[in-house]
Amino acid sequence: MSSEFMQPLIRVESVSKYYRHRRILSSGHIVHALNGVSLSIAPRSTLALVGESGSGKSTLALCLACLERPSSGKIWFGGRDIATLAENQMRAVRPQIQLIFQDPASSLNPRFTAFEIVTEPLVLQRRWKGRQTREQGFALLERVGLSAEMASRRVGEFSGGQKQRLAIARALSLEPKILILDEALSALDCSAQARITNLLLELQSSFALTYLFITHDLAMAAHIADEIAVMNRGRIVERGDPQKLLDSPEHEATRRLVAATPQSIITSRMLGA
């Protein structure tokens, strides 16, 4: 999918985010988590954001999801700058940009049943419509590959991959336009990773979703994304076509990531064998 001719769904314009480290006696120092980041994502496409830990990937995710406010810069979404919206207006934007975290075990309420987890966002957003919503809840579970009989189970009874399916179903309940997947596959076994990847690809085409896929895993990024952006020290240092980026990385940070990706050894040799 070429992004050049399409109006981007979301456009980030020189966004910076500073955190002040407070100390008791001194004024502290300032941490530049994001330093003039600009990017755009075309509708129905996937942008993978890769980089070492501490490079600012998750801070960017929080800013896009309206959970952190950028210190400066603009985030254009749906015709307006969501970086400077008032709190009550942000509440209306948040459902459209959903976030999925690395560890589903700690991001899902252990006292809730699967059904409650999936339908809670609808309750919170005052979109509960009785029977219709109940059916919607079961449909969501089924959509991510969880059967109706699992609806009454609690989080602890699910495997890691199933928990991540639940988190995805919950995010989808509000019919978002964008899913931000922040290391959503990292905690899973490689067989569960493959299954969730396939689910994500399927959901993207059936719900016309746009993904921001944040990961350490360059091989997975290259498989799932239309484009890869590399972050380093709060900046985007390189972005482009996955294959090109892997074959001829230009920036130092990209080269480091490519060199550290162990997948290259196994799969390239297995293909050769």
Place this chain on the structure above:
Amino acid sequence: MGAGNFEPVLEVRNLHVAYLSRASVPSSVIVDVSFDVRSGEILGVLGESGSGKTTLAASLLRLLPSNGKIQHGSITFRGQDVLQAEPRELESLRGRRIALINQEPSVALHPTMRVSDQVDEVLAAHDHLSRKARREKLQQVLAALFPTETDRISSSYPHQLSGGQRQRVLIAQAIACGPPLLIADEPTASLDPATQREILSVFENVRRRFGVAIIFITHNPSLLAGLADRVLVLYAGRIAEFGPAENVLFHSLHPYTRVLLGCLPPSFGATAASRKTKLPVISGDAPNLDLLSLGCRFEPRCEDRFEYCRTREPVAVSPANEHVVSCFKFGR
């Protein structure tokens, strides 16, 4: 890659481990597992969550939770029977002769103790050395793990260190007493790829310098390529395949190993055409250890199954030198 001499440090024979649940019905987590660890080798244990790899690690040190029982089998460490060891003998085994690095590096260190004190604590607990000799040993270990900035890091607290540095401190603690065997359970799981690579090379250096044999447990096959001398693949508590890393990873025989490795994204060297296509997956669900049938544990999900796979447990056969596989495809 020196696989060391062939003398085993550890021999595990026909190990069976079960957990007793509420109804006291034992669910078998480790079934008939036999392997040896040669001195100075890196043995990779590959398994998905629930395959029993952490239980295996805990059994080797007899650190199972109270509902875990070693039902039969034997564990021999350098001629010593681990399962018959008295509490005092166990104490000298654990930490001093067999070291363990656990999954969660962030909680393994004391937050208000300096690095040098934490490593020294291990030496003080196990080695009866003079103060001077102990200090020398401490310096030696810290210098090996932190060739640059030895002094700064020795006097730091854990929160002042990066994830990779903390993992090095844990490795320093583990090798401080010069154990012949080190068990590392997912030691790089929470690190980013660059740091992961760095820690893997630390393990290789430690093996070369101190001659310690390492059991490296992971769910990520790609970490084992280039690191492990031999690889053991666990599925539902049984050894599916065991052999030289080269054979197991690049010329896998067992249908499970083959589909597991097939799940990895193919990006490098693949054409753009395969991008955004479905990845191969292992069909069916992970086995329920409470409800196992008589046959091969992988049979319900296996694409190459025969009729009799359902009724009989395959025995280990060795189609190639040192390469062992439990599957009827390779002999009955």
